[in-house]
Amino acid sequence: MSQNERVQEELEALEAILMDDISIIYNDQGCAELVKSTIFPSTANEVEKQYVCVTLEVQLPENYPDCKPLIKLKSPRGLDDSTVDHLYREIDKKCEEYIGQAVIYELIELIRENLTESNLPTCQCAVCLYGFSEGDCFTKTQCFHYFHNYCLAKHLIVTEKHYHEEQEKLPAWKRSTEGFQATCPVCREPISCDVHDLRSSLPPKELENAQKFELTHELKLLQENMQKLFSYQKSKGGIIDIEAEENKLLLITNSSDDPSDENSDDPGPSIPTNITEGSLENGLLKNQRCFNRFTNNR
Known part of the structure; x- marks a missing residue:
């Protein structure tokens, strides 16, 4: 049997077994060059x-199956890097073992077995940045991202609140008529979930057991350094333009009326002539207040 016949026989068997769960891409010569399949853990009909x-x-x-195929694992959901690396190692061993034989179905089964054994997200909740422990209530979105119920509820409640606040700022003719649409915090795809049910869940265990935030000596030093930076920015003209603040733009100017500054080694920006004292104070003070709120209320 020729090499092409062996490959074609393998692919026909895969299509017969997996049907719509496999996709085969052919080149201009009609030879198969890429096989794709999204693999899930075995959970019966659940x-x-x-x-x-x-x-x-x-x-x-071209010389497959007498050489190893090239393998890529794309779009892992619920899997951390160490789990994906482990899969790659196991796949490489299987490919070495099956040189000269059909291996694609073996690879699919190998991955399925590994996913079934670790059918608990090994990633982190993108809201609280803690992992998932046994007993935690968590949600899988339609886009296969994972969040603790408690965390996702808090995120969606705050997001909806901000949405309505922003809508109130708009003139009536600019307001959306579609209403608030919950989206995934990771990929922004629309999601459907019951916030009332989510918020009834307990906080994740790691979050409850986490050490309470304390203002350490290192953070105090950081605050002092930020205060020095604030004073330096104020003296040299660093500013957030109040008029452009709604667009989150940072205004940087290098204009100077003092010719003596031309040969200065100080890299800091000089005070722009078109900025008022009040706008300078407001922009810099807002930066400092944001930092203080973060360190004191974390």
Whole structure:
């Protein structure tokens, strides 16, 4: 049997077994060059309990299966880097073992077994940045991102509040008629969830057991350094333009009326002539207040 016949036989068997769960891409000569499949853990018919997934891409060299295929794992969901690295190592071993034989189905089953064994998100909640512990209530979004129920509820409540506040600032003709749409905090895809149910969940265990924030000596030193930076910015003209503040733009100017500054080694910006004392104070003081609120209320 020729090499092309062996490959074609393998691909036909894959399509018969996996049907719509596999995609085969052919080149201009009609030869298969890429096989793709998104793999989920085995959970019988309980699709809602599939908490992790990954897309396997198998690139077929001309002399496959007499050499190893090129493997890529794309769009891992619920898997941290160490888990993905482990999968790559296991895949490489399997490819070495099956040189000269059809290996794609073996790779799919290998990945499925690993996902089934670790069918609990090993990533972090993107809201609180803590992981998922046994007993935590968490949500898998339609885009396969993961959040503690408690954290996602808080995020959506605050997001909706800000949305309505921003809408109130607009003239009536500019306001949205569609209403608030919850989106994923990671990828911004629209999501559907019941905030009332989410907010009834307990906080994640790691968050409850986390050490309370304390203003350490190192942070006090950082505050002192920020105060010095604030004074330096004030003396040299650093400013957030009050008129451009709504657009979150930083105004940087290098204009100077003092010719003696031309040869100065000081790299700091000089005070622009078109900035008032009041606007300078307001912009710099706002920066300092933001920093103080972060360190004191963390």
